[in-house]
Amino acid sequence: MAEPESPETAAEHERILREVDSTDTACLGPTLRSVYDGEEHGRFMEKLDARIRNHDREIEKMCNFHYQGFVDAITEFLKVRAEAQKLKNQVTDTNRKLQMESKKLVGAMEELKQCRLQQRNISATVDKLTQCLPVLEMDSKLREQMKSKRHYPALKTLEHLEHLHLPQVSHYRFCKVMVDNIPKLHEEIKEVSMSDLKDFLESIRKHSDKIGETAMKQAQQQRNLGNVVSQPSKAGGRRFKKDASAGSEPEVKSTSPTSEQDSGILDVEDEEEDEEVPGAQDLVDFSPVYRCLHIYSVLGARDSFESYYRKQRRKQARLVLQPPSNMHETLGGYRKYFNQIVGFFVIEDHVLHTSQGLVDRVYIDELWEMALSKTIAALRTHSSYCSDPNLILDLKNLIVLFADTLQGYGFPVNHLFDLLLEIRDQYSETLLKKWAGAFRNILDSDNYSPIPVANEEQYQKMVGQFPFHDPELEKQPFPKKFPFSEFVPRVYSQIKEFIYACLKFSEDLHLSSTEVDDMIRKSTNLLLTRTLSNCLQNVIKRRNVGLTELVQIIINTTHLEKSCRFLEEFITNITNVLPETVHTTKLYGTTTFKDARHAAEEEIYTNLNQKIDQFLQLADYDWMAVEAGSKASDYLVDLIAFLRSTFAVFTHLPGDSYAHSAMPGKVAQTACMSACKHLATSLTQLLLEAEVRQLSLGALQQFNLDVAECEQFARSGPVPGFQGDTLQLAFIDLRQLLDLFLQWDWSTYLADYGQPTCKYLRVNPTTALILLEKMKDTSRKNNVFAQFRKNERDKQKLIDTVAKQLRGLINTHHS
Numbered sequence: 088m089a090e091p092e093s094p095e096t097a098a099e100h101e102r103i104l105r106e107v108d109s110t111d112t113a114c115l116g117p118t119l120r121s122v123y124d125g126e127e128h129g130r131f132m133e134k135l136d137a138r139i140r141n142h143d144r145e146i147e148k149m150c151n152f153h154y155q156g157f158v159d160a161i162t163e164f165l166k167v168r169a170e171a172q173k174l175k176n177q178v179t180d181t182n183r184k185l186q187m188e189s190k191k192l193v194g195a196m197e198e199l200k201q202c203r204l205q206q207r208n209i210s211a212t213v214d215k216l217t218q219c220l221p222v223l224e225m226d227s228k229l230r231e232q233m234k235s236k237r238h239y240p241a242l243k244t245l246e247h248l249e250h251l252h253l254p255q256v257s258h259y260r261f262c263k264v265m266v267d268n269i270p271k272l273h274e275e276i277k278e279v280s281m282s283d284l285k286d287f288l289e290s291i292r293k294h295s296d297k298i299g300e301t302a303m304k305q306a307q308q309q310r311n312l313g314n315v316v317s318q319p320s321k322a323g324g325r326r327f328k329k330d331a332s333a334g335s336e337p338e339v340k341s342t343s344p345t346s347e348q349d350s351g352i353l354d355v356e357d358e359e360e361d362e363e364v365p366g367a368q369d370l371v372d373f374s375p376v377y378r379c380l381h382i383y384s385v386l387g388a389r390d391s392f393e394s395y396y397r398k399q400r401r402k403q404a405r406l407v408l409q410p411p412s413n414m415h416e417t418l419g420g421y422r423k424y425f426n427q428i429v430g431f432f433v434i435e436d437h438v439l440h441t442s443q444g445l446v447d448r449v450y451i452d453e454l455w456e457m458a459l460s461k462t463i464a465a466l467r468t469h470s471s472y473c474s475d476p477n478l479i480l481d482l483k484n485l486i487v488l489f490a491d492t493l494q495g496y497g498f499p500v501n502h503l504f505d506l507l508l509e510i511r512d513q514y515s516e517t518l519l520k521k522w523a524g525a526f527r528n529i530l531d532s533d534n535y536s537p538i539p540v541a542n543e544e545q546y547q548k549m550v551g552q553f554p555f556h557d558p559e560l561e562k563q564p565f566p567k568k569f570p571f572s573e574f575v576p577r578v579y580s581q582i583k584e585f586i587y588a589c590l591k592f593s594e595d596l597h598l599s600s601t602e603v604d605d606m607i608r609k610s611t612n613l614l615l616t617r618t619l620s621n622c623l624q625n626v627i628k629r630r631n632v633g634l635t636e637l638v639q640i641i642i643n644t645t646h647l648e649k650s651c652r653f654l655e656e657f658i659t660n661i662t663n664v665l666p667e668t669v670h671t672t673k674l675y676g677t678t679t680f681k682d683a684r685h686a687a688e689e690e691i692y693t694n695l696n697q698k699i700d701q702f703l704q705l706a707d708y709d710w711m712a713v714e715a716g717s718k719a720s721d722y723l724v725d726l727i728a729f730l731r732s733t734f735a736v737f738t739h740l741p742g743d744s745y746a747h748s749a750m751p752g753k754v755a756q757t758a759c760m761s762a763c764k765h766l767a768t769s770l771t772q773l774l775l776e777a778e779v780r781q782l783s784l785g786a787l788q789q790f791n792l793d794v795a796e797c798e799q800f801a802r803s804g805p806v807p808g809f810q811g812d813t814l815q816l817a818f819i820d821l822r823q824l825l826d827l828f829l830q831w832d833w834s835t836y837l838a839d840y841g842q843p844t845c846k847y848l849r850v851n852p853t854t855a856l857i858l859l860e861k862m863k864d865t866s867r868k869n870n871v872f873a874q875f876r877k878n879e880r881d882k883q884k885l886i887d888t889v890a891k892q893l894r895g896l897i898n899t900h901h902s
Contacts, residue, residue: 100131104138219259222248226265233275236283239378242276242385245269273386280379284396287375291434292403298370299429299492300422306492371434373441380445393445400435400446404454407431408461415469418481424465425489428458436496455498463506470510476517480592483507483514487595507596514592515610519618522585526622529577535639537568538576552576554653555646571646572639578619579650583657585614590661604664608674611658615679623683627690634694635736640687641754648680688754692761695733699762702726703769708786710779715788719796726766727800734759734805759806763817766797771821775857782861784829791825794818820849828858833889840896852896859890 106118122131150157225248232241248265291298376396383392407427414420435454439446466486473479486507490500540546542565549555549569553576560567589610593603626632627640651674658674659665705722718724734755774782774790801814827836827847839845840852863886 096127096130100127100134103131104134107135108138219262222262222265233272236279239280239381242273242382245272245276246385276382277386277388280375280382281395283375284379288399288403291371291430292406294370295407295428295430295434296423296426297430298433299426299431301370302429302433303426303488303492306495307488309495310488310491371437373437376438376442376445380442396445397450400431401454404431404458408458408465410465410469414465415472418478418485421469421482421485425485428462429489429492432458432493432498433496459500459502463502466506467509470513473513474517474520476514476521476588479510479514479517480588483510483592484595486510504596511592511596511606515589515613518585518588518610519614522581522614523618523622525581526578526619527625529574529581530622530626533572533574533577535572535574535636537570537639538573539566539568541566549576553579553646554650571643575643575646578647579654582611582614582619582654586611586654586658586661600662600664604658604662607658607662611654612675616675620679620683624686627683627687632690634691634733637687637691637694638736638754641684641691644680644684644687648677648684651677651680688757691754691758695730695758695762696765698729699726699766699769702729703773706773708773708789710786711781711783712785712789713783714785715792719792720789723793723796727796730759730762730800731803731805753808755806756808759809760814760817763797763801763814767818767821770794770797771824771854775854779861782858784862787825787828787862791829794821794825798822823847823849824854824858827855828862837889837892837896852893852900856890856893856897859886859893862886863890 100122103118103122107115110118122128225244228244232244248269380389380392383389410424411420414424432451432455435446435451439448439451470479470482473482486503490503494500538549540549546565546567553571555569555571557570560569586607589607590603593606598606623640623644627637655674702722702725705725706720707722708720770790770793773779798815798818801818802812804814806814823846826832827850832846836845836847836850836855839847842848863883
């Protein structure tokens with residue numbers, strides 16, 4: 088038996104049934120679900136069936152009640168059915184017609200749908216292409232720029248592509264490929280631009296001399312222009328204008344291949360001759376440097392680029408500063424060396440002013456300091472090999488131009504001018520050597536004869552060459568002779584040429600007039616005191632020089648000595664420094680020519696004495712002769728004849744009559760006195776020499792004849808100007824000695840010895856003793872006292888007594 092239903096369940100089932108009756112069929116789901124969720128759905132089904140049966144009974148009652156109406160409704164429905172069928176047929180027919188007509192519309196609609204779809208696709212495609220097209224255009228432009236080696240524009244394009252365009256289309260696969268390729272392009276641009284820079288560096292290394300040559304030509308033009316008008320050079324103005332504008336637009340705007348090539352050097356050979364010389368910077372295309380600098384700056388590698396550039400330029404500087412081994416041989420070697428250095432620093436100066444920090448002043452100063460020291464060392468070494476003063480002068484002018492060129496670019500060049508002062512000393516030395524050769528040629532080719540002139544034209548020409556004025560000579564008729572020989576005007580002209588040569592070197596050295604004057608005077612003094620003096624001394628000392636030549640040299644040096652004041656005036660005129668100026672160096676020409684004249688005089692005296700010695704070597708005395716001959720010895724007669732002819736030459740020289748030449752009169756007097764003194768001394772030594780051990784009275788008497796011949800020569804006045812018996816005094820010592828022995832006047836000698844009035848005042852007791860000893864030891868056969876043989880002992884005793892007394896005098900004199 089079933090369990091009784093609880094009130095709650097019954098109430099719930101009742102509620103559900105009411106909801107089923109009142110609720111729309113579409114909403115029965117939740118209601119029925121609540122029945123199945125419970126456990127009393129069986130009872131619910133029973134109640135539901137009961138409820139259905141109740142509704143069926145109510146429907147049946149209602150149908151029975153409305154049956155007639157139902158029948159009527161069916162009848163009406165059947166009528167409507169026929170009408171409905173007719174309407175259906177009409178609708179079917181209408182539908183068929185509509186379907187037939189709508190097929191075209193549907194096709195058009197499908198076509199429209201496809202068109203709309205295509206339109207949307209096309210619009211989307213256009214939008215996407217609009218976004219991608221700038222990227223592709225930039226990529227195409229980039230490739231074209233890379234192909235045409237426009238690397239800096241390519242880098243700019245790549246930068247725009249990377250930061251502006253690619254981020255907008257980054258989801259496309261080709262954009263990712265492009266993004267991945269950007270670092271490779273950066274490296275490629277860096278490598279290619281660095282390659283261009285290397286080509287540029289190599290090009291300017293090869294063409295530095297051309298750049299420097301142009302810069303030095305420009306400096307020469309500026310200097311020449313400055314000598315005419317005090318205006319700044321056009322080229323200089325162009326340079327600063329160029330410097331101000333360069334670097335602000337490193338990108339080359341022109342698209343021509345030439346402007347994009349990194350040739351480095353522009354062709355200037357086709358310029359018109361009348362155009363001004365282009366600035367040194369105008370010869371160089373610096374765009375490779377600017378492009379590479381900006382490329383590395385954009386890529387964040389500026390420091391490495393600056394380091395590389397400076398390192399390479401330092402290497403090139405060392406190569407440029409290495410002079411060729413044969414540079415000193417020609418001026419072209421020096422010029423090429425300077426051109427390369429100037430070209431190097433002109434380029435660096437331009438880079439300094441236009442590259443916005445690629446190089447700085449400290450770097451340039453370090454390079455210049457190194458270059459200056461190496462250049463000065465090289466010039467000091469190579470110039471020392473040079474022996475040609477013309478080459479040294481050209482080198483000096485080249486160094487000045489080199490210094491002026493670099494000074495125009497702001498480089499300090501004081502040390503170069505200090506070097507020029509050193510080279511000036513070497514220049515002076517080479518000039519002295521050159522002029523030494525000139526003087527030697529003049530002196531060797533001179534005939535040492537007075538210069539003859541046949542007419543007034545020749546006379547004036549000579550006076551124009553050498554400052555000479557003699558009223559007496561001017562009064563004489565033509566032909567006439569100048570007192571000096573040809574070498575006087577030639578030497579004077581050479582001295583003036585030397586002064587001009589010294590003046591040429593001092594030009595453009597920024598020296599004051601006083602310094603130039605001092606330099607010229609010191610160099611001229613060296614020329615006179617060393618070079619000319621040595622040449623004159625060599626001429627005077629050479630073996631084959633004759634007495635006539637020596638006398639002419641004396642006359643010549645006298646006139647040259649007097650010309651020194653004209654040389655002083657000449658130097659004053661070309662330097663505009665008065666001789667009275669403080670610290671002005673004086674010319675030492677007077678001393679030089681005096682020394683030369685004295686040397687010539689001494690050489691005359693020496694030559695005469697040597698000739699006398701040669702004659703004396705011919706003396707052949709028989710020191711044991713019993714008696715003397717009837718005349719003087721032959722050698723002495725020949726000697727006296729030589730002396731007479733020699734002094735006759737002195738007397739008849741043309742210069743002797745000129746007021747401007749007191750020589751050779753005094754020289755002749757001195758030479759004659761010197762010859763007589765030397766002859767007297769030599770004869771005395773001949774008598775006293777140790778080889779003559781014994782001496783006879785006959786030999787002494789022959790010797791006396793020779794001395795008398797010498798005295799006769801002295802009395803004859805071989806040279807005018809001597810007063811009284813002045814020349815005879817040269818033989819007074821020998822005369823008194825011979826008289827003492829020949830007259831055997833010992834009592835007078837011994838009694839009056841030491842008194843001013845002594846008859847034999849000039850006889851030295853030592854000399855007398857030596858001669859007495861020679862006579863004492865004579866053999867009996869040829870004894871001096873053979874005539875006194877019967878009293879030989881007494882005479883020998885007398886000699887001993889005289890010898891003893893002479894020794895006493897000698898001892899007393901020494902004590």
